Amino acid sequence: MNYVIEIRNETQEETPVKAVTGGGNSVGGETSEGAAKGEQFAKSMVKRLVSVSTVVHTVDQIFSHQHSVISLQTGAQEYGQRANFGYQKTSSFIKSVAMGAVAGSIVPGIGTAVGAVIGAATNLGGQVMNYFFTQDVISKQKSLEDISRRMNMSRATVSGRRYSNITEF
Numbered sequence: 001m002n003y004v005i006e007i008r009n010e011t012q013e014e015t016p017v018k019a020v021t022g023g024g025n026s027v028g029g030e031t032s033e034g035a036a037k038g039e040q041f042a043k044s045m046v047k048r049l050v051s052v053s054t055v056v057h058t059v060d061q062i063f064s065h066q067h068s069v070i071s072l073q074t075g076a077q078e079y080g081q082r083a084n085f086g087y088q089k090t091s092s093f094i095k096s097v098a099m100g101a102v103a104g105s106i107v108p109g110i111g112t113a114v115g116a117v118i119g120a121a122t123n124l125g126g127q128v129m130n131y132f133f134t135q136d137v138i139s140k141q142k143s144l145e146d147i148s149r150r151m152n153m154s155r156a157t158v159s160g161r162r163y164s165n166i167t168e169f
Contacts, residue, residue: 003062005055052102056095063087089127096123 067087071080096119104115
């Protein structure tokens with residue numbers, strides 16, 4: 001099954017970006033030429049972010065649906081869960097790298113690569129933190145379970161010790 005995603009601007013209209021501060025065509029004392037460059041830059045960044053975000057969301061929906069029906073198609077629920085888990089981790093990483101690259105493209109030249117590396121590092125850092133937080137929760141649950149087990153054992157004994165012969169009661 002192949003999917004093709006095509007984005008078109010059928011109207012061919014450009015939406016002007018107004019200056020944020022100042023009056024007329026100037027922004028904070030800039031000339032109208034500087035304001036025009038700022039408007040052009042803002043337009044290009046908004047277009048990049050919106051188009052990348054839209055494509056990423058659409059592709060994510062398609063793949064998420066495909067992974068959600070694996071257990072229905074194969075009958076192997078555990079396999080479907082593993083595939084879905086792997087997809088979530090991989091797609092999260094790819095989205096971070098893509099958005100970092102788009103944000104880094106502000107700086108011409110090496111900015112895209114630097115943004116992608118920062119996005120990857122941020123995602124991996126988040127995954128490591130998530131791992132350690134999950135491990136902490138599991139340790140606390142285990143500790144509480146041990147306490148509960150010891151309390152149940154002390155309630156089941158007479159004078160704090162266990163009897164192997166039930167007839168002594």
